[in-house]
Amino acid sequence: MTVSRAHGLLASLALAGIAACSSGAAGDVAGASAGAHRGQGGTLSAVRARGAVKCGITQGAGFATADDSGRWRGFDVDFCRALAVAIFGDTSKVQLVPFTQQQRFSGLQSGEVDLLVNGSSVTSSRALERNFHFGPVYFYDGQGFLTPKSSKVARAAQLDGATVCVQQGTTTELNLADFARKNGISFKPVVMEDLRGAVGALASGRCDAISQDGAGLATTRTMLRNPNEYVILPDRISKEPIAPVLRFGDDQWLEVVNWVFRAPVEAEEFGISRATVARAAQSSDPSVRRFLGLEPGVTDGFGLNARWTYNVIAAIGNYGEIFDRNLGPKTPLGMERGLNKLWSDGGLMYSPPFR
Amino acid sequence: MRWTPRVVGQALALGVVAAALWWLGRNTQTNLEQRGLSLGFDFLRNPANFDIGDTSGIPFRPENSFARAILVGLVNTARVAAAGCALSIVFGFMLGILRLSSNVALRGVVRSAVELMRNTPLLLLLLLLAATLHGMPSPQNALQPLPGVFISDRGLALPLFDRPRLVGFNFVGGVVLSPEFAALLGALVMHHAAHISEIVRGAILGVSRTQTDAAIALGLSRAQTFRFVVIPQALRAMVPLLATACVSLTKNSSLAVAIGFPDVVSVLNTTANQTGHSVETMLIMIAVYLTLSLGVAALMNRYNARLLRAGG
Structure with a gap:
């Protein structure tokens, strides 16, 4: 069972559920x-x-x-x-x-x-x-960025033109686009369905940064092989209560x-x-x-x-x-x-x- | 019309189907109302507020509408499906014919390759390719096999109108094929070319041996026999199966979400997430794949009809 299939299946089950339920959950x-x-x-x-x-x-x-x-x-x-x-x-x-x-x-x-x-x-x-x-x-949280220390980026606004990996299914993509527009910079988003995909892409250098909620970044950092080679930038680009x-x-x-x-x-x-x-x-x-x-x-x-x-x-x-x-x-x-x-x-x- | 048992039976079956559809429709409506949801496609005009990394060259900005975002996703899907279908058929033919070669070693090698590609889950192949392409050198250390052509973990940058050059994090200018696109295309082609090679081999073997014998008896060379006698007859058996293979390739391209290629499913997922209109986006998804599949099938059927006519 593939990731997308499983998701598609769930979505269609939800659809079928809405269509067919007259008891159970709908109770x-x-x-x-x-x-x-x-x-x-x-x-x-x-x-x-x-x-x-x-x-x-x-x-x-x-x-x-x-x-x-x-x-x-x-x-x-x-x-x-x-x-x-x-x-x-x-x-x-x-x-x-x-x-x-x-x-x-x-x-x-x-x-x-x-x-x-x-x-x-x-x-x-x-x-x-x-x-x-x-x-x-x-x-209380806010969206931020995790980047390799080697990229020598200190603030999020320096990430102009960078490829940023995000996980699908959150407001992350929206916050990212808003931040870019507000600061007149651009990002190339790579949208992963699975966080592990995004982590792999950051580790291999496909992405210059991962963007997600601060708590998520702390978690993600522990998933990398050398957490100390990565830094969470101080910027918080959104409010996430x-x-x-x-x-x-x-x-x-x-x-x-x-x-x-x-x-x-x-x-x-x-x-x-x-x-x-x-x-x-x-x-x-x-x-x-x-x-x-x-x-x-x-x-x-x-x-x-x-x-x-x-x-x-x-x-x-x-x-x-x-x-x-x-x-x-x-x-x-x-x-x-x-x-x-x-x-x-x-x-x-x-x-x-x-x- | 006479009310024969058969007619009554069919009328009853029709009635049951209609009742089931009515029941499903009514339940959908009541359940949607109870959940305070209403169906509508007005949201498609709202600004998408998200960006798309790979747009097949279509200009797209976050302030554009959801409809445009979905269109970009659709073009991305179509691009992969069209290229994938064409390449799979080309490589499928090559592999299928090579498997019938009289050279034992060649036959064996091709056979193992086909079996390996055909029996590896497509998703695994896809993740493997994506990981491999992500392992390419960084843009700063990009390979430059030809002047202006750069291979890096950001994809393949080719000169088109102007030469790509590295600005900050990424290449700017020219045309860039993203590693996700390449991985998706590669995996789909490998998987489906292997599948198609079996169709080709089966169709060729299905042409009666006597046809070849007769052609050779008439003085045609082996190549000529193949070109003018075997292939035209094999094509008839092949085309409907090739159509099926292309349709399934198109549908399999939705695995894109696993590696982060913004195909129509990925964009629709983001849309559903951002707007909450999950039922509508599901309906759009169904419509898109139905249209694509029926479209591919219709094209192939027309080609097949032409073949049959040409064959008299």
């Missing part, structure tokens, strides 16, 4: 219209009935990779597991469905997954034209996702970590007690276990822990927090209050 959608007056689209009950959250991911070092024992790990995976903990109290009650960048939206639209946690950026056209909802931004993506029409599910994604940030703001959550539960601070579900009426809506926040922090940790474990300086990706620091440290991470 969620049918439920959406039935329960629309209460804003309950039925995704949460479908998840409960199935006994697992179906989370669409995209493979990438640090974000979603299978380890030696075949267990999925990574930044995105941890957020998927946080949902499983909040709903079922169990990190394993999650089905991770890998999508390419290309397949992800049709996969979500056809009901194959309950949400995407795969590095998709929030954009107006995806919300207004394509009818997707976005949960909270859990990662990464958030979970949901189908329209299910307010209840949106709110569950919203608050589960905020909990690790709120925990970090309180200074509560995996190690200290048990002690924090003894705290007399009313806001901490409310956050950990020790006061009624704060975290116990939609039939969730009132102590789900406690369980999530105990099982997954706070935002800083999730970041450091998967992406931080001690990992092969070696990423700095940057914009992803807490607002109180000069970053953009900020959780609305749990009260």
Whole structure:
């Protein structure tokens, strides 16, 4: 089965799905219209009935990779597991469905997954034209360039006339063309369906640079044989706020996702970590007690276990822990927090209050 | 019309097909409505906002429309398909005839080559060729076999109107055949020429032995026999199969996406991604390949009809 065939097959299945479905995946959608007056689209009950959250991911070092024992790990995976903990109290009650960048939206639209946690950026056209909802931004990123040090390029604007490899299925091609137009330069894009193709082309010298999101560049750099011979240019040519993506029409599910994604940030703001959550539960601070579900009426809506926040922090940790474990300086990706620091440290991470 | 059981059966079958189509159509419509999607091709007029690396010489800029981008992709596909088809037939003929050679060694070599190319998955061949061409020297160290001709990992730069010269990262001027185009064309030609050589061999062997005997008895040389007796008869058996081979080559050219050649599928994928109109782009893709395949088949059928007429 070839790459393109497999993709074509999936696309035609999606098409056939739209044509032929009158039950199954479309059931969620049918439920959406039935329960629309209460804003309950039925995704949460479908998840409960199935006994697992179906989370669409995209493979990438640090974000979603299978380890030696075949267990999925990574930044995105941890957020998927946080949902499983909040709903079922169990990190394993999650089905991770890998999508390419290309397949992800049709996969979500056809009901194959309950949400995407795969590095998709929030954009107006995806919300207004394509009818997707976005949960909270859990990662701030921007598109940049990775080049060989030997090309002696310091800034992106010096790449005039360069051949730039990009992976298909993202807004990368658009950002690249915009950047070139704005700066009056030109690029020759080589559009690869598969990231490995782009990496191979950079390594062999076919391309002068790879352009993708900053996080992607850090991942890509680790895939090269001599990562130290390559440099990530300082320019960020786009804003890429990464958030979970949901189908329209299910307010209840949106709110569950919203608050589960905020909990690790709120925990970090309180200074509560995996190690200290048990002690924090003894705290007399009313806001901490409310956050950990020790006061009624704060975290116990939609039939969730009132102590789900406690369980999530105990099982997954706070935002800083999730970041450091998967992406931080001690990992092969070696990423700095940057914009992803807490607002109180000069970053953009900020959780609305749990009260 | 009499209502014989056969007529009733066919009417029923027609009814079932019509009902199935109606059911699929209605479901498509309801499901699209439920998902808040509407079909429409207006987006084709919007600016594409992406660039295409290899445009077959058609001027294209990101501010041009999606329709123009798709046209560029289509021309890229057509360019590969036309060149691929022509070269496959030429090499296929050569290989097919060489396999019938009386020289045992030559026959053996050709046979192994054909079997190797025919039984290697096309995608593998494609990736292998692409990797090989990417391994060429950098533009700074480009090979220059003839003045003005440069071979590098950026492709083959040939002089046309003006001489290509290296400016910064890439060659400017002349005409540049990208390594992706070359790899795609090479892989398609290798795979399909091997396939066509078998068609040619089969068709030639299918011409009755008595025809050759009779021609030689009439005093024709071996070459003349081949040229005037065997080939004209073999062609009739060959042409419909060659048409099929060309159609499948055209369809296989969509493997371009695997190596980054901007064919029509690649451009349509980007379009679907950027606009979200995946159903419409799928429909365009279906229409494109149907038109290309039927077009190739129609051309070959006309040629075949002419052959048959000429043969009396």
